[in-house]
Amino acid sequence: MEYFIQQLINGLTLGSIYGLIAIGYTMVYGIIGMINFAHGDVFMIGAFIALIVFLVLTTVFYSIPVALALLIMMIVAMLLTSLYNWTIEKVAYRPLRGSFRLAPLITAIGMSIALSNFVQVAQGPRNKPIPPLVGRVYEIGGVVISLKQIIIVAVTAVLLTLFWYLVNKTALGRAQRACEQDRKMAALLGIDVDRTISITFIMGASLAAVAGTLFLMYYGVIVFSDGFVPGVKAFTAAVLGGIGSIPGAVLGGLLIGFIESMWSAYFSIDYKDVAAFSILAIVLIFMPSGILGRPEVEKV
Amino acid sequence: MAPNALLDVRNVETYYGNIRALNGVDVSVNQGEIVALIGANGAGKSTLMMTIFGSPRARSGQIVFDGTDITQMPTHEIARLRIAQSPEGRRIFPRMTVLENLQMGASLDKLKFFDEDVEKVFTLFPRLKERINQRGGTLSGGEQQMLSIGRALMARPRLLLLDEPSLGLAPLIVKGIFDAIRELNRTQGLTVFLVEQNAFGALKLATRGYVMVNGSVTMSGTGKDLLADPEVRAAYLEGGRH
Numbered sequence: 001m002e003y004f005i006q007q008l009i010n011g012l013t014l015g016s017i018y019g020l021i022a023i024g025y026t027m028v029y030g031i032i033g034m035i036n037f038a039h040g041d042v043f044m045i046g047a048f049i050a051l052i053v054f055l056v057l058t059t060v061f062y063s064i065p066v067a068l069a070l071l072i073m074m075i076v077a078m079l080l081t082s083l084y085n086w087t088i089e090k091v092a093y094r095p096l097r098g099s100f101r102l103a104p105l106i107t108a109i110g111m112s113i114a115l116s117n118f119v120q121v122a123q124g125p126r127n128k129p130i131p132p133l134v135g136r137v138y139e140i141g142g143v144v145i146s147l148k149q150i151i152i153v154a155v156t157a158v159l160l161t162l163f164w165y166l167v168n169k170t171a172l173g174r175a176q177r178a179c180e181q182d183r184k185m186a187a188l189l190g191i192d193v194d195r196t197i198s199i200t201f202i203m204g205a206s207l208a209a210v211a212g213t214l215f216l217m218y219y220g221v222i223v224f225s226d227g228f229v230p231g232v233k234a235f236t237a238a239v240l241g242g243i244g245s246i247p248g249a250v251l252g253g254l255l256i257g258f259i260e261s262m263w264s265a266y267f268s269i270d271y272k273d274v275a276a277f278s279i280l281a282i283v284l285i286f287m288p289s290g291i292l293g294r295p296e297v298e299k300v
Numbered sequence: 301m302a303p304n305a306l307l308d309v310r311n312v313e314t315y316y317g318n319i320r321a322l323n324g325v326d327v328s329v330n331q332g333e334i335v336a337l338i339g340a341n342g343a344g345k346s347t348l349m350m351t352i353f354g355s356p357r358a359r360s361g362q363i364v365f366d367g368t369d370i371t372q373m374p375t376h377e378i379a380r381l382r383i384a385q386s387p388e389g390r391r392i393f394p395r396m397t398v399l400e401n402l403q404m405g406a407s408l409d410k411l412k413f414f415d416e417d418v419e420k421v422f423t424l425f426p427r428l429k430e431r432i433n434q435r436g437g438t439l440s441g442g443e444q445q446m447l448s449i450g451r452a453l454m455a456r457p458r459l460l461l462l463d464e465p466s467l468g469l470a471p472l473i474v475k476g477i478f479d480a481i482r483e484l485n486r487t488q489g490l491t492v493f494l495v496e497q498n499a500f501g502a503l504k505l506a507t508r509g510y511v512m513v514n515g516s517v518t519m520s521g522t523g524k525d526l527l528a529d530p531e532v533r534a535a536y537l538e539g540g541r542h
Contacts, residue, residue, distance in 0.1 A: 171403075171410060178393055178404050185391040188353055189455065190379035190408045 002142035015257020016156035021234035022249035024204025040231015046212030085205030242293020312361035323515035339512035384457035394437025405454030
């Protein structure tokens, strides 16, 4: 039983990170109907920015408190990663709006390759480690919970609450949902659709940057190719939960996290990805629009 | 052509791909008027309504609102000049509640006058108040129509474009809506440009009217004159009543 709970906690941690990344996929899909394949690499860039900020901080202030350092890393990563994603949308995707559906998709794949190669050249191809920032662990009835895990789950919970409020209760979120449902009508009501789309990319990137910072803190290492696998997992999570649905992205992220940690615990760790993707395939056969997704039919 | 018209559409041509939908249209709407545009299905009435908003964009000609050339202006900036539209197909946000749809209508003022204006809309359409927390997509066609008009009114428009406000509504409600338009026009001086297939009701309501056939305006005059015109009667009134 302790073992099971232990795996549940590990799955929750992993799932939180996937969920944060998955929101970026699902929101962009919701508003412009495009899978932003570069989003995984945006996450990796977020982690690298956090790493660089960490190095700068520890060089300039030799003994900075860890909590403060983490906070600064997270905020700077959010700002700069948003700038990256905002630029990507403006330069690579916006000119293709209104062209055929495959064009932005292919561009996104190209952008993904460009970003990871850029980081490979700029930062080198080897693993970049940081010293363990948070080492404390708690043991409750045979279950080991590290402070890192608590931080990850808590930060995710706080951010998701804020994010839920932003999307559901503010004028900005309302404009976003309006653009998602009927872009032309939103424009007729005076909503600047291009600006709203830009803000969506910025929001997705901020969450991915937080995920990147947490990933760096959790594993203590980052490399240029780390955008790919978590990116694909988060994309899977978004599809599993129902692409276009924000609660679905979180639910899908948690499910993928649980499946992975449970499979690694009870079966073979080598096949954990196979398990996650098999479950995706099975779910999609029976629920083609995902768990919380809606079918494409609307009453007219 | 009035030189100081609130809305002036001059020789506008609009295309869908290579197909010409508007064929050099001239229409003007003066401050304080109710102007009706009537015509058969596919004549280009709704295309004109959307062309005024630059979506689709006029390929030639000029559209002037209150002295400003808006022909090439982005759609959302045209809306910010306080032109509001209840468009063809109603275009209610289906996964937003009635309240949120109305809030979207009031986006321009960041909801500053929301409480005051929403009461006016609810006086006009009490049904919307009963449905306030229901999602737009689950409303009946008539309720969606009311919501669409209500949402346009929430923008405090200087010019209100209504695309077939009577579509899908029971005759009594149509009368209510036409009365409401007349009332808004009389008390607040609201300028209205409406497209209608219900030619009789529209021309009775309107100060002036235009008749559109195959992308061109073929006739214009006061509502009364058009109602009396034998050609109009044959094509849109008697002939239209089966």
